[in-house]
Amino acid sequence: MSDLDGFRQEIREWLEANCPAEMREPARDEADVCWGGRNFTFKNPAQKAWLEACVAKGYTVPDWPEAYGGAGMSPAQAKIWREECARIGARPPLSSFGIWMLGPALLKFGTEEQKVHYLGEIARGEIRWCQGYSEPGSGSDLVSLQTFGEDKGDHWVVNGQKIWTSYADKADWIFCLVRTDKANTYQGISFLLFDMTTPGVTTKPIKLISGNSPFCETFFDDVKVPKHQIVGALNRGWDVAKYLLGHEREMISGAGGGDRLNAIGAVVARNGLDDPILRAELAMFDVDALAFSAMGEKFLDEAKVGKAHPAQPNMLKYAGTELNKRRHELLMSAGGATALEWDSERTNGGTPARSWLRTKANSIEGGTSEVMLNVVAKRILDLPGA
Amino acid sequence: MPLYYNEDQAMLADTVTGFMADAGAIKPQLRHFRDMGCKDGFGHALWKQFAEMGLTGMLAAEADGGLAMGHVEAGIVLKEIGRNLTPSPFLTTSVMGVTALSGGSDDLRGRWLPGVIAGDSVLAVAIDESPKHRPERIACRAEKAGNGFRLSGSKAFVVQGASAEAIIVAARTSGSDSDAEGITLFAVPKDAAGISHENLRLVDSAMASNITFDNVELDGDSVIGDVDGGRSLLNKVLGAGRIGAAAELTGVGQGAFDITTAYLKTRKQFGRLIGEFQALQHRAAHLYSELEIATAVVIKAQQLLDGGSEKAELMVSVGKAKAARACNLAVREGVQMHGGVGMTDEYDIGLYMKRDRSLTEFMGDQYYHAERVAQLNGY
């Protein structure tokens, strides 16, 4: 215990010395999030300093091995890191699909070369990734995907279309599911990595109900992908894809920490709360939110020592995203007419309304709530015919 | 501290799970004592077995002959009690009663704890005075009289009140009914003159009594802790009872859920197992999720209580509210998914529904605790 106490002290001091004051304020919107990548422009010097300080220590990915850009923290140490960051409200120094999704998949399925190369880039925030899974005809039924990679000896030639590719227009590279065998459904998909500047890749942003355009249609027209850019075995990409989805779902659930686990009643009450029924709903919400925060903590603790059910992220995603939607419904109700403002300065450009609309995607992206319930019924409850 | 059982706790859970599924099962315990109209509402032989396993004194100090364990460990036992609907005085006696007495003098502990730990006697805790849990209001009065006190007033919903050797009573020794201070806890012997019981059978076959104290003479030695300063000890007892009831609720919910999913895998309609219907699968999966979350927050609250954290009070209320909601969903869905047989006395699922009601009410329901969550969060 004393070792860990010492570690906590060390982290606390380091954070005190290195986390800029501006980075201890809650992120107000997308622009406050540091995504990294070739084309990223820092919002302010503090954001840059905070990233650089963390990169130097491996703290952007604290529990990855040092050889791959992490800090090699044990589960208990990583928990302390999270707790200490939460204590001062430190923002994540770097947020990325590389950290949440591709990284864990490479750690499990990547070759040593791939790990050193790609994980290092992810940890340092040098490369921003996007995810090429969904297609127009293949959403929940992802395995029916049609984008095809034709074998040309030392490379594949990829043709097809992806859709809902988040940040495809801002990303440097894509991890992409490509059919490499038309005769096999599950065992005919490969997991490929390629540069978004490869000739033949084009993107077209799609506007969301929130007014933002964070995602795109992505088209592949004779895109050449070298053979060494495959993760896992040929035609076994589905295993990698599913494993990655587990991490994606865990991330979307919000179980890992952050604002989504907080109670909201007290914040709402600061602006006056004169409706007893709304207050009651807020109280019930706070019960559920605080209970879910314990669930997230328990899952992470158990996952680190292999005690969690491998399908548990599906449950977390279902519960966490439904909760987040409820959170924003309540925030809208509490905000009244002010929360309806779409571009006023005092709402920072309609943040309440836009955030509320954005949360509706939480129970769709990364697998819908209905699909999550299907998976729980089948893999955890072992219900017949599920 | 990670949110799962350490090695010792996992071993305890293993032992208790087997023991309760066997000795504490529904048929030999709940149904047996219910059908014979048992006036205690529980079996003394099983209580003796609890003692032999060291469970009766798990929260008592080692110096008092106990095991000095915490709420996580007590919760392990309570969860299995819940899963098997075992009628047992464990929560009132070994969790709440022992917590109260642990704040008392050597003499007091020496007088009551050995019988409890040996499994010869049980304790009851008398706090509430109305049909709803309202411990903020205590009107039952103990006036100074000579070297002791004279107790008058009434207490409601005292589980196992008529079977207890001693009743732990929260009484007012100064101030007015709703004052925070001015509370004193007493250990009142069952044979003190002036106590009368209205002993009632509850929906879940447990026995509870509405107790009237009519000028009951108590000597000074029956005071637990400080005169007028009993609120903080009372809060400890409440914390123990609330998180204990929450742990038991997670067991009840899990038990109901397990028999329901088993039924989904055996009952056929339209030529298919009913568990193949997606409408039922989704409801079962949602219920699973709620029960998992309730289980997680209960362990969290237990650890915080054991660690003396200032956040414990909040998370105990979150835990009780969440466990009550999840368990209630489990028993309602359970009965519905059983169809007609769910309404029969022969099937166990209805017994789970009854137990859920009682336990939810005990030490505050989800509404009471959601209100506390709001207040503790400052709104």
Ligand SMILES: Cc1cc2nc3c(=O)[nH]c(=O)nc-3n(C[C@H](O)[C@H](O)[C@H](O)COP(=O)(O)OP(=O)(O)OC[C@H]3O[C@@H](n4cnc5c(N)ncnc54)[C@H](O)[C@@H]3O)c2cc1C
């Ligand atoms: C904001 C956002 C960002 C996204 N980002 C990405 C990304 O970066 N990369 C990427 O590849 N994809 C991304 N997606 C796509 C996302 O994964 C899909 O939208 C999702 O898997 C659902 O597919 P679909 O839209 O085709 O809906 P459909 O599959 O057509 O579903 C329509 C409805 O039918 C229900 N349904 C479908 N099948 C079943 C079933 N078997 N049982 C019960 N109900 C069912 C669904 O639950 C849903 O309610 C994103 C989506 C959103 C909204």
